[in-house]
Structure formats: structure tokens, C-alpha cells
Amino acid sequence: MYDREPLYVISVAARLLEMHAQTLRKYEREGFIEPSRTRGRLRLYSAEDIERLRQIKYLVEERNLNLAGVELALTLSRRLRALHESVRAARSVEEATARFEEEARDILALLGLPEPDWRARAADDARGRRAGGPTGNSAGSPTGRAIHAGARRSP
Numbered sequence: 001m002y003d004r005e006p007l008y009v010i011s012v013a014a015r016l017l018e019m020h021a022q023t024l025r026k027y028e029r030e031g032f033i034e035p036s037r038t039r040g041r042l043r044l045y046s047a048e049d050i051e052r053l054r055q056i057k058y059l060v061e062e063r064n065l066n067l068a069g070v071e072l073a074l075t076l077s078r079r080l081r082a083l084h085e086s087v088r089a090a091r092s093v094e095e096a097t098a099r100f101e102e103e104a105r106d107i108l109a110l111l112g113l114p115e116p117d118w119r120a121r122a123a124d125d126a127r128g129r130r131a132g133g134p135t136g137n138s139a140g141s142p143t144g145r146a147i148h149a150g151a152r153r154s155p
Contacts, residue, residue: 005046013045017053019068024053030067032056032074072110079107 035043042154059065089097
């Protein structure tokens with residue numbers, strides 16, 4: 001295993017990431033990463049570990065997430081990647097749609113949101129297309145939701 005993949009000891013990984021080695025240990029304790037170990041118990045970080053640590057660094061420093069937020073973001077990232085693969089492997093549009101809806105329900109529940117009624121939304125969308133589409137940018141449209149969700153509240 002060690003001769004096929006580049007592995008970095010903690011000091012090199014910390015230097016590559018511009019992070020303190022203690023921070024890497026903390027992220028390991030949190031369960032965000034699990035570096036392999038030598039027989040002498042030295043941590044060895046793979047390219048995948050380094051990439052995950054870069055994501056964690058971005059989430060903490062650029063998105064200002066705390067560790068609970070990082071954990072949620074990593075979980076969502078993993079599930080979205082798995083969903084992408086699952087949908088690509090589907091044999092039909094119906095199967096892909098069913099896989100998407102099932103995972104989307106689970107993800108929304110994880111975020112504390114109610115389960116959507118996909119059939120009602122599809123019927124509404126179909127009626128809108130038959131009627132010539134929506135006029136204007138309502139809060140119910142995807143663009144309206146994006147604008148509303150991104151709006152800042154004044155203090």
C-alpha cells in the first residue's frame with residue numbers, strides 16, 4: 001500500500017496545508033479524517049486526506065463554520081457524491097428520479113426540513129408550463145428562492 005500512493009507524515013501535511021499539526025490531530029479526534037499509521041504509530045496522510053483537510057480548512061476559514069457545521073458539510077458532501085454516482089448508474093429516468101427523491105428526502109430531514117411533496121410540485125410545474133410559464137419572479141420560483149435565501153437581514 002505505501003509504495004503506490006504518496007503519504008505524508010504530519011509535519012509535511014501541516015506544512016502543505018499551512019495548518020498547525022495540533023489542528024490536524026484535533027480534526028482526527030473529531031473523526032473528520034483517519035490517517036493511516038505506521039507500525040511505530042506515526043500518522044500518514046494520503047492525498048485524499050490532504051484534500052479533505054483542504055475542504056475543512058475552507059469551511060472553517062472561508063465559510064466560518066464551527067466543527068458541528070463542518071461535520072454536517074462533510075456528511076452532505078459525501079452523500080451528494082454518492083447520490084451523483086447512484087443517479088448516473090440508474091437504468092432509467094424513473095429510477096434516477098426515485099433515487100434522487102429518496103436521498104433528497106433524507107438530506108432535507110437531516111437539515112430539519114419537512115418532506116417535500118414531489119408529486120404536487122411536479123403537477124404545479126406542469127400546469128405552469130401549459131399556461132405559458134410563470135410571469136415574474138415569485139418567491140416560489142427557483143430564482144426567487146435563491147434571491148430570498150441569499151438576502152441579508154438588517155440588524
